[in-house]
Amino acid sequence: MSHTIHQKPKLLARVRRLKGQLEGIERALEAEAPCAEILRQLASVRGAMNGLTAEVMEDHLREHVLEVEDEDERHKGGAEMIEVIRTYMK
Incomplete structure (x- = not known):
């Protein structure tokens, strides 16, 4: 069984928060909010995504x-992690 199944409610809650943050950015753009506000929201989303990614990587x-x-x-799991890190770092 995948480790994401064990953490499913917690991970889904984080994804839903990210979705809400992205919708907030969309609303800010629609409302022609100041760019500094939009940049702060973008940084917040990036931080949340990085946190979620780190959590799933650690669990893996x-x-x-x-x-x-x-x-x-173990070697297979390590090789998968190397592939993910290479993709993540691009």
Whole structure:
């Protein structure tokens, strides 16, 4: 079972908050809000997304690398994490 299933309610709550923040940015743009306000909202969304990403990455490392007995599975989990980090860093 995936670790995201164990954390599903918590992760979904974070995604819903992000969705609300993005909708707030949309409303600010529609209302022609000052750019400084929009930039603050964008920074807030970026921070929230980074936090969510870090949490899922950490859970992946714990579930699929650190706490795995089978060496092949551990290597697979590590390789998946490397791929994700490379994508994330682009």
